[in-house]
Amino acid sequence: MIFEYFRDIYEHSLHLNPEKDSDFYDCAGDLLATDEVKSLAQFVQHDTINRLRHIKSVSYMAYALTKHYGLDYRTTARAGVMHDLFYYDWHEKHGGHRLHGYRHPGFAVKNARELCGGLDEKTENLIRRHMWPLTPTPPKYKEGFILCVADKYCAGMELLICQKNKKAGK
């Protein structure tokens, strides 16, 4: 049941439409329209899936779950868009982004702050803690835990889809 529910949300995230999904776009559409966020399409995130697609899926999934539980879905959708806001290919070896898994939430906070001209404490915490439990300090908010779950679920789905495509020779 829960797996189907998650999969349905994930699949929906691949076909987001500003008219049909107007509530989601009311929350995060301004961020998705920025050049900074759109530029994430040039970076591979997982296998052949680019970072723009990844952040849209994570944001939508976390938005849908927090909305379902009566939580702060607007902040969650916005933090979801910006949780991996860094402008480099993390697969490339480079001293500037050594220990990427631990450090990129901090890079994303800095870039999100620049993008928004400042960040409220909750949005910052959601972005900064999204790699928990790899980074040991847990999120402060329920929405942060949901963002962690959405991020891991989407990453898993992305790797699975790429694996299936490879097997199918696509």
Ligand SMILES: [Fe+2]
């Ligand atoms: Fe991340």
Ligand SMILES: [Fe+2]
């Ligand atoms: Fe992510």
